[in-house]
Amino acid sequence: MCQPAPNIAPAPTLLHALDREIxxxxxxxxxxxxxxxxxxxxxxxxxxxxxxxxxGLLDGCQAAIKSM
Incomplete structure (x- = not known):
């Protein structure tokens, strides 16, 4: 059976991926x-x-996400 996904905030996950990519x-x-x-x-x-x-664009995205 499928279980609902836990409530994980997408911003921290995305920020971690962007940090690593940069x-x-x-x-x-x-x-x-x-x-x-x-x-x-x-x-x-x-x-x-x-x-x-x-x-450079990734840096800008990262800053925008952190300010949310």
């Missing part, structure tokens, strides 16, 4: 030399500059 993304950027800005781990992946913009 940390891992920044770690990759720190290790990637500027001479390889066009490097892609996979043909469908983005290069460093667009991904850095995405990481």
């Amino acid at each position: 940390i891992l993304t920044r770690r990759v950027f720190e290790r990637l030399p500027d001479s390889q800005l066009d490097w892609q781990p996979h043909p469908k992946s983005r290069t460093k500059p667009p991904t850095q913009a995405y990481a």
Whole structure:
């Protein structure tokens, strides 16, 4: 039988996931030399500059969620 899900606030769970994503993304950027800005781990992946913009967007989302 299905049981109802416990009341878990989504914001803390989401914040934890965002924190981890931001940390891992920044770690990759720190290790990637500027001479390889066009490097892609996979043909469908983005290069460093667009991904850095995405990481900045995640920071903004994180701040908005914390202020709720």
